[in-house]
Amino acid sequence: MPSWCARSGFRPAAILAALIAALLLAAQAAAAPKVALVIGNAAYDGVPALDNPANDAEDMTAALRDLGFQVILGVDSDQAQMRALIGQFGAAARTAEVALFYYAGHAFQVADQNYLLPRDFRLERLDQATARTVALDEAMAAMAAVPGIKIVLLDACGDNPLRLPDGGSGLARIGSAADFLIAYATQPGAVAFDGAGRNGTFTEALLSHIHTPAQDIGEMMIAVRKDVMARTGGQQIPWDASALTRQFRFADGPPTASPETLFYQVAVRAADPALLRLYLQRYPNGSHVGEVLALLAQDPARSGQARRSLGPEAEGAAGEQLWDLARRSRLKPLLESYARSYPNGPHIDEARRMLAELSAETDPGPARRCELLATHPRDGTETTPGISYELLAQNAVEAMRSCEEASRLDPRQAKYVALLARATAAAGLRAEAVALYENAAGRGDLRAMVSLALLKETGDGVAPDPAGALALYERAAAAGSADAAINLAVTLLDSRRPQDRQRGIALMQQASQAGSPIATFNLGVLAQEGRFGDPGDARTLFERAAREGEPRGHRAAAVLLDEGRGLPRDPSRAAVQLLLGVASDDGSLLRELAERDGNWNPETLSALQRRLARAGLYQGEADGEPGPALDQALELWRNGGFDTAALSG
Known part of the structure; x- marks a missing residue:
């Protein structure tokens, strides 16, 4: 958030709602497996108000509840209310598997301690400043006894315009005890910026990635960092410290295609010219541009018939894909499409809530x-x-x-x-x-x-x-620019000097860690060639590159799994990567499977047939033999038949 510079209205209704919710939650005797405390303070009494924190808190609450968290929400809370909420949170999370604390609002550091500002904060004497706050340590202490994973997300402005003694810009770095992950909107000692829309820049990125299935929280934070750096030109770099001793995913489920591919699938299934045009706007260089242009040139009735030919069994998957895209992007046309196509869908209330909020924001x-x-x-x-x-x-x-x-x-x-x-x-x-x-x-x-x-x-x-x-x-x-690191790395990797090549690999690693799928794919190639790490690492790198948006990673991983290069053969996993690649790339893999099917082992083709049959697209025998039936099933899979059920197991 920017420091002390934005505007927000007073929200008494939100405070009343938060108090009612707190009373209801206090009456619950059993602790939930996943418990969160979400606080957003915007309408301050004694310091400049902020635009986004109330929205941030409400949107994070909706997302976390959708992910199975019991959420305790506080909006524009004063000091007494914040401490009461923290006490309630500590009691509810005492036996939780996951405890999460999220804060958006003003904060500052003094003598390497971080302090969160309640709504009623007023500065009358410098030596009493911290006494009018709530120390972050109070929330950390409430989480200390939690036996499971503990996550702290701080979207705080972090400026210190009060010029407090021993105060500094940004928030202080704090140690992370075992099973804690602490994430800041920006690096310690730096100041974060506000978002230009409904949410703060950091929270907007969190909301875009928190629902991604099968994504470990470490990978999620890389994706968040990449988005925030892109939005701020690198002036704001989210930072996190993790002492987690186990993996954690906000959203479980089978691996899925990239948002671009899912957008294409949704638009084709809906046979909606508006969504197809929106795809072109969002992905002008996307893998499916040619197919979208061809569809837009068709008679609308023919497009609708293509959609119906997939069968009613695809409707549930289509609705979930559409909803996943809509809630992550918060694009009004996608939300409207969901509300129109699934008026009785499981997410209709949330879709209407989001539409109402977006409709209220007329001037961006x-x-x-x-x-x-x-x-x-x-x-x-x-x-x-x-x-x-x-x-x-x-x-x-x-x-x-x-x-x-x-x-x-x-x-x-x-x-x-x-x-x-x-x-x-x-x-x-x-x-x-x-x-x-x-x-x-x-x-x-x-x-x-x-x-x-x-x-x-x-x-x-x-x-x-x-x-x-x-x-x-x-x-x-x-x-921290991944593009600059890649440009340098490519030059150095062609050098005859070993020290240049080593620096080139280090730069490629840096770009990969910053979330560049191209860099991660290149590391996979280097690993496969024995120039980086272990050849057995190549598959992991290719699959990660594909998840981050490089569709070539799917085919590269499938080759390794199909042939058993550097790892045991796994036809089933190879088939999953082939399906993801067929859906995601520019059509090259679909053509290869149709024209050069001898490139793949029969066991992998048989696994591919079984998975397509699970999606209702393939009717023949799973005999590992190529032919028109498999080609047609793959064509349908690419053009509207994508179903995550075919990727599970």
Whole structure:
């Protein structure tokens, strides 16, 4: 959250609701397996109000309840209420398998201790400042006796404008005892920014990834970090410290395809031209663009018939996929499609609640308009799709106007200058764009550094400067840019000097740890070739790259499992990776299975047939023999027949 700079209204109804919920929860005798305390303070009495924390708390509560948590909610709570909620939380979580504490609002550190500000915080004497707060240690102490996993999520502004003695910017790093994971909206000692929409930047990223099935919390935090860095140009980097001794996933279930693939599946099943066009807007370079354009050119009745041919058994899976995409992206057209198609669906009440909230937000404001109009595709997130350069050029004037206003209103965030630079370049004003990129790069924006380095490397709008480009890549990589690290790594890996190759591998690892699926895939290739780690690591790396959005990882993992390269053969798992790859890539794997089926062992093809039969798409014998029946089933699977039930077991 930004420090002391935003606005929020007083919410007495929310306080009353929180108190009623607290009384009801207190009456429950048995502790739930998963218990959470969620506090969001926005309407402060004695310090500047904040826009997002109340929304953040309410949306996190809805998400956690959907994931099976018993949630104790406090919105705009005063000091006494916060302490009462913490006491109630400690009692409810005493025997919990998972205890989670989430806080959004103002906070500061003094003498390496973190303090959360209640709604009634007022500063009258500096030596009494901490006495008017609630120490984070109080919540940590309430969780200490919990036998299970303990998670602390802090979306706090972390500034110290009060100039308190021994105070510093940001929140202090605190140790994590066994089975604790503590996550901050930004690195210790730094200040976080607010979001331009309904939620804070950190919480928005959490909400986008918390429902991802089969994703360990460590991988989830990498995905969150990647999104927040993309949204802030690298000026905000979420940080976490984990002492977990076991894995934890917020959402169980079989592996699933990428959001892009699921979006395509949902749009095809719905035969909805509006959703198909929205796919093109969100994924202008997506794997299914050609198929979407072909569908849009068809007669609508033919598209509807293709949808019906999948059979009624696919409807339940389609509804869950549509809901999963809608709640993660919080896109109004997806929520409207769910409400229209599944008026009696299990998530209809939550869909209507979210629609009502989105309908109330009529003007996104210049900052949000700037992000929606000018975000680079490599910086796209679930809620902010990247925009192709060609599409940006069509709306360059509007984008420039929005980004100029956003930069004026929030001069601390260099990302708006970087987005203005991209819009200016798309308008054909190269010299002005270079000056803006230099401004944003000088202020630490990572996308501006990489974009400026590319211009210097190619001599586009500026004199060629290979040394200057290399220096920018080095600086951006050191600050956490995965793209810069990959660009450097590719050059170094081709070097004849062993020390260069080793640094290239280290940079590729850095980019992978930052959430780059391309870097993770490249590490898999290096492992397979015996140049990195152990050859047996290749499958894990390929599968992780695929989960993060690199569809080539599915085929690469399937090859290893099919042939038993560096690991035992596993036809069943190979079939899962083939199905995911067929659904996700640009159609190459589907063509390979149809035209060069001899590339795969009969045992793997038999497992593939059984899984397609489970989805109701294959009717023949599971004999491991290729043929038209298998080809047709795979075609249906790719174009609307995706069903996670076929991937389980």
